[in-house]
Amino acid sequence: MRTLSIGEVSRRTEVKVPTIRFYEQIGLLPAPPRTEGNRRRYDEADVRRLAFIRHARELGFEVEDIRELLSLTAQPNRSCHEADSIASRHLQEVERRIARLDALRVELQRMVDECGHGRVCDCRVIQVLADHGQCAHHRH
Amino acid sequence: MRTLSIGEVSRRTEVKVPTIRFYEQIGLLPAPPRTEGNRRRYDEADVRRLAFIRHARELGFEVEDIRELLSLTAQPNRSCHEADSIASRHLQEVERRIARLDALRVELQRMVDECGHGRVCDCRVIQVLADHGQCAHHRH
DNA sequence: CTACTTTCTCTAGCGACTAGAGGAGCAAGC
DNA sequence: GCTTGCTCCTCTAGTCGCTAGAGAAAGTAG
Incomplete structure (x- = not known):
């Protein structure tokens, strides 16, 4: 649907706006499509991913850890041993x-x-x- | 006595040399006197203070907390409510x-x-x- | 159309170090 | 004395994970 502004996502995930942009910059959050006027448009999947990142950060995981944890789920059919x-x-x-x-x-x-x-x-x-x-x- | 080099202090406290200089820079450790050749000379009191700082850091105290704790030791007759x-x-x-x-x-x-x-x-x-x-x- | 809020990009700062450059001091062996 | 090799000096810049601010453009309510 892509109807959510960065501010709305921020409110819903309790992650500050500049932090969301920072996560995009370091590649934790995929760069979303933009509107005509260059504003980022997010969807529910982004909110879930961001909520995950936030919770993992609160638990003290480093960004690199989170990157790996996210890649765990990106390919759910990967070998179970590796995961x-x-x-x-x-x-x-x-x-x-x-x-x-x-x-x-x-x-x-x-x-x-x-x-x-x-x-x-x-x-x-x-x-x-x-x-x-x-x-x-x-x-x- | 002032016989200890920064390297010796580092070995005895397990605080790295650049970190000792850093603590001096931010005022946690007093600037010691220097030799003719401009080398820092420490004594046992410095070693104790640095050991204190290191232990407090390991326990997760922030530098500002340590600064407060050290200032409390300087005036031991004050109340310990603060500490x-x-x-x-x-x-x-x-x-x-x-x-x-x-x-x-x-x-x-x-x-x-x-x-x-x-x-x-x-x-x-x-x-x-x-x-x-x-x-x-x-x-x- | 104005006033206000949100968003944009960009740069710089935080804490607490850590790493590296480039140079000088010093102790030991030849 | 001279060289080798270690320690030490100062200085700048990098790390991580944000956070704050400037200045401008876009969107929104009255």
């Missing part, structure tokens, strides 16, 4: 990321807990950071 | 990211499992992510 290995690699990456974030969460939680007992606060946040810097030096 | 709130703010953000990544992990895992069972693989990652984008749009 499987690409997906597995992404899964591993996600797992690594979760592990790193979880270690960070534990550390931050401890820092906040120790600071939040309502006692005279000796700024454990700073001590933890400084000590770990020291420990890292001696341990590794 | 605590920086850490709390960060903790919340980390928890949000973990939750989202974990949702994705489950979906990716399921897709990989389905592929691994030898069924026809329709590679539904794109739909999963696109749907999540849709849900987010309607929920929030």
Whole structure:
């Protein structure tokens, strides 16, 4: 149908207008046809693709990852092994990321807990950071 | 003492040489005195400060946060509410990211499992992510 | 037809580095 | 002393994923 302006797409996907143009520029989103007056005209498929890109970005995937993920679906009849290995690699990456974030969460939680007992606060946040810097030096 | 070269400091803190100079440039690390031949000379206090910076960066603190944390250590008698709130703010953000990544992990895992069972693989990652984008749009 | 909004292209900026050019200092071996 | 090879110096420019702004043209409502 191609009835959607870039502003409408922006509103529906919550992706800012300049970002949509940026995605087109780097080839994540195909360049849409234009009107007589040179305006971009999108359709529902573009909205879906853009929603996908946005969600993947929010989850921390890099643009190159997204490019691969999109190419996974571009040829649905491709060999399952190839698709499987690409997906597995992404899964591993996600797992690594979760592990790193979880270690960070534990550390931050401890820092906040120790600071939040309502006692005279000796700024454990700073001590933890400084000590770990020291420990890292001696341990590794 | 001031006996340490930038390379030695780099080795001991595991912060790369250009990064140390960069931290000096943006004022995170004080500019050290120089030798006759214009080389930077550091001491143990610099190493500690840099280790602190590195650890905070690894935990995902932004440079501005680190600047605040360092300024708090400079005046240890001030309240630690500020340091605590920086850490709390960060903790919340980390928890949000973990939750989202974990949702994705489950979906990716399921897709990989389905592929691994030898069924026809329709590679539904794109739909999963696109749907999540849709849900987010309607929920929030 | 005017006033306003949207869109267009283009360039430049952000954070937090990282890489490279081109030159100078310095320590060791011959 | 002289050369080899490493470290260090400054400087500029590149990276990624946007974001902001200028200035102009197109579309829309009254």
